[in-house]
Amino acid sequence: MTTTMATSEATPRKAKVGSLERQRRWALGGSYAALSVFVVIFLVPPFYMIMTSLKSSAEISAQQGSPWVVQNPTLDNFIYLATNAQFQRYFLNSVWVTGLVVILSMTIAILAAFSLSRMGFKGSQVISTGVFLTYLVPPSLLFIPLFQIVGALGLINNTWVLVLLFPTLAVPFCTWLMIGYFSSIPKELDEAALIDGANYLQILLKVFIPVAMPGIIAATIFAFTVGWGAFLYPLAYLYSADQAVLTVGIVRELIRGDVFAWGTIMAACVMAAAPPILIYTFLMDYYVAGLTAGATKG
Amino acid sequence: MANGRTIAIGIGTEASAASRRAGSLKKLARRRSTTALLLCAPLIVLIVGLKLYPTFYAIFLSMLDRKMEHFVGLDNFAFLLTRPSFQLVIFQSCLFAITAVVMKAVIGFIVAHLMHNIRGRNQRIWRGLLLVPWVIPLALSTLTWWWLFDPSYSALNWTLNWLGFESIPFLGTTWNARIAVIAVNVWFGAPFFMIMYLAALKSVPEQLYEAAAIDGATAWQKLRFITLPMMRNIILITMLYSLIVTFADFDIVRILTNGGPQDSTHLFATYAFNVGIESGNIPRGASVSLFMFPVLATLAFFVLRDVLKRSREVST
Numbered sequence: 369m370t371t372t373m374a375t376s377e378a379t380p381r382k383a384k385v386g387s388l389e390r391q392r393r394w395a396l397g398g399s400y401a402a403l404s405v406f407v408v409i410f411l412v413p414p415f416y417m418i419m420t421s422l423k424s425s426a427e428i429s430a431q432q433g434s435p436w437v438v439q440n441p442t443l444d445n446f447i448y449l450a451t452n453a454q455f456q457r458y459f460l461n462s463v464w465v466t467g468l469v470v471i472l473s474m475t476i477a478i479l480a481a482f483s484l485s486r487m488g489f490k491g492s493q494v495i496s497t498g499v500f501l502t503y504l505v506p507p508s509l510l511f512i513p514l515f516q517i518v519g520a521l522g523l524i525n526n527t528w529v530l531v532l533l534f535p536t537l538a539v540p541f542c543t544w545l546m547i548g549y550f551s552s553i554p555k556e557l558d559e560a561a562l563i564d565g566a567n568y569l570q571i572l573l574k575v576f577i578p579v580a581m582p583g584i585i586a587a588t589i590f591a592f593t594v595g596w597g598a599f600l601y602p603l604a605y606l607y608s609a610d611q612a613v614l615t616v617g618i619v620r621e622l623i624r625g626d627v628f629a630w631g632t633i634m635a636a637c638v639m640a641a642a643p644p645i646l647i648y649t650f651l652m653d654y655y656v657a658g659l660t661a662g663a664t665k666g
Numbered sequence: 667m668a669n670g671r672t673i674a675i676g677i678g679t680e681a682s683a684a685s686r687r688a689g690s691l692k693k694l695a696r697r698r699s700t701t702a703l704l705l706c707a708p709l710i711v712l713i714v715g716l717k718l719y720p721t722f723y724a725i726f727l728s729m730l731d732r733k734m735e736h737f738v739g740l741d742n743f744a745f746l747l748t749r750p751s752f753q754l755v756i757f758q759s760c761l762f763a764i765t766a767v768v769m770k771a772v773i774g775f776i777v778a779h780l781m782h783n784i785r786g787r788n789q790r791i792w793r794g795l796l797l798v799p800w801v802i803p804l805a806l807s808t809l810t811w812w813w814l815f816d817p818s819y820s821a822l823n824w825t826l827n828w829l830g831f832e833s834i835p836f837l838g839t840t841w842n843a844r845i846a847v848i849a850v851n852v853w854f855g856a857p858f859f860m861i862m863y864l865a866a867l868k869s870v871p872e873q874l875y876e877a878a879a880i881d882g883a884t885a886w887q888k889l890r891f892i893t894l895p896m897m898r899n900i901i902l903i904t905m906l907y908s909l910i911v912t913f914a915d916f917d918i919v920r921i922l923t924n925g926g927p928q929d930s931t932h933l934f935a936t937y938a939f940n941v942g943i944e945s946g947n948i949p950r951g952a953s954v955s956l957f958m959f960p961v962l963a964t965l966a967f968f969v970l971r972d973v974l975k976r977s978r979e980v981s982t
Binding site for chain 2: 396414420435476482501513615633640644
């Protein structure tokens with residue numbers, strides 16, 4: 369570099385720019401390298417899940433060669449599960465429970481958030497704060513008194529118990545999220561609608577819901593994730609196989625079989641993880657917005 | 667005033683019309699707040715019925731004897747505190763929550779910075795890949811971890827052997843099992859921190875770094891005097907929030923070790939499940955859960971204080 373500096377006026381600047389650029393390139397390369405290490409570590413379990421799901425029981429029990437690769441890939445595990453009445457039951461239960469939970473939670477959350485963010489009444493501040501507090505109450509704090517309560521309601525070992533209880537996990541956060549989104553809508557918009565003679569229902573349906581659509585999608589994804597993946601409540605309140613949903617069904621029923629059923633178990637995990645992964649692939653931005661909104665908004 | 671009726675009533679009308687108008691405004695306001703309350707009703711019913719009432723019911727339950735016939739005051743709590751297995755639960759819960767949250771925060775911070783160096787489309791792809799652990803239902807990914815740790819067919823041990831190391835009984839000894847459950851929690855939760863910190867990093871104005879660069883600041887100085895102060899709030903609130911969730915975690919320990927070996931990895935939630943649901947001692951299970959309450963309430967207080975402070979800043 370010293371020789372180039374001596375040759376002309378212009379080169380030192382160029383060299384400096386070049387070194388900065390090189391530095392930046394190095395930083396970028398280093399970032400990519402380090403990130404690759406993290407990605408490999410983070411993706412080991414999903415990778416192994418898929419690999420095992422493609423193995424036959426014979427291949428798993430033989431223990432020949434590396435466990436990380438499949439020698440004779442087969443879809444037998446998936447075919448077995450897809451035609452297995454019990455697994456179909458878990459899947460269907462998960463689907464309808466999650467569907468109802470999402471609809472119920474979003475209805476409750478949108479109505480409440482509209483009221484709390486726009487129609488301010490006595491105590492609305494207290495309720496908003498209370499909503500946030502209940503969001504911080506984890507399910508493991510209340511599952512024992514709830515066991516007594518759902519027992520008294522006659523809902524033990526009845527899948528409907530989840531439709532009753534999952535909204536308690538989803539609604540507080542969804543409401544909080546929607547309050548944030550609704551509050552950011554300019555007041556002039558609904559005032560204009562009011563002057564035009566719209567009633568509150570029309571304002572909600574024609575102004576708020578369309579404008580806050582990104583928030584609604586984020587909250588819906590959250591409610592879906594809760595309904596699809598929750599484990600404690602179904603484990604505590606459902607004990608027979610026909611009432612189970614995917615999470616408990618897989619963990620409790622499939623493991624009872626012989627040791628080498630791991631191919632089937634992992635295939636079941638792949639199938640159960642597929643819906644959230646699919647949703648996430650297509651709606652990642654909303655998903656991320658929902659994750660971060662809880663802390664950056666409101 | 668043109669029509670006959672108003673003239674006939676005379677001078678008093680002016681005031682009564684005004685008061686009537688005020689009355690109808692008040693009525694309108696009242697109707698508005700009735701509608702508002704009605705729209706909130708489902709939420710209030712849900713929270714009061716399935717969150718608030720169970721909380722008080724838990725306190726009541728925890729003060730009954732095993733058969734739920736007699737009132738025993740605080741005996742359940744006192745009894746639990748004398749039990750070595752419960753003392754282990756307290757220790758393990760604190761160890762689990764604090765270690766896991768600190769590690770998640772550190773890894774999340776590092777990965778967020780690496781990610782921040784990459785701009786544009788590529789960042790989306792890497793972010794997408796790194797978020798996968800957070801998206802798979804935890805119960806199912808924990809099952810996969812269990813299979814990875816499986817004593818006789820462990821793929822991790824196969825790799826260790828292949829590299830020339832001895833096999834490790836991942837879930838067989840106390841400390842191995844403790845580290846394993848923490849590792850799974852870190853694996854699951856670090857992407858959440860990464861996303862939060864990345865969002866915070868993006869909100870730090872670029873000019874601050876440019877100004878610092880002109881002043882000749884080193885990378886460490888930029889981190890120490892710009893990034894950390896600017897991100898302080900998000901770092902703290904994410905950690906507080908995660909402490910609550912991690913402290914009350916259930917899925918990982920339940921599936922991976924179910925408290926073993928020798929009850930050394932039980933958390934409050936899994937221990938409460940074993941005592942309350944599986945052994946059928948509802949009052950004692952309720953008291954185990956309630957031991958979490960003071961810790962969670964303290965953490966929630968700080969989270970709430972921060973959130974309310976910030977929403978006030980936003981509104982003014």
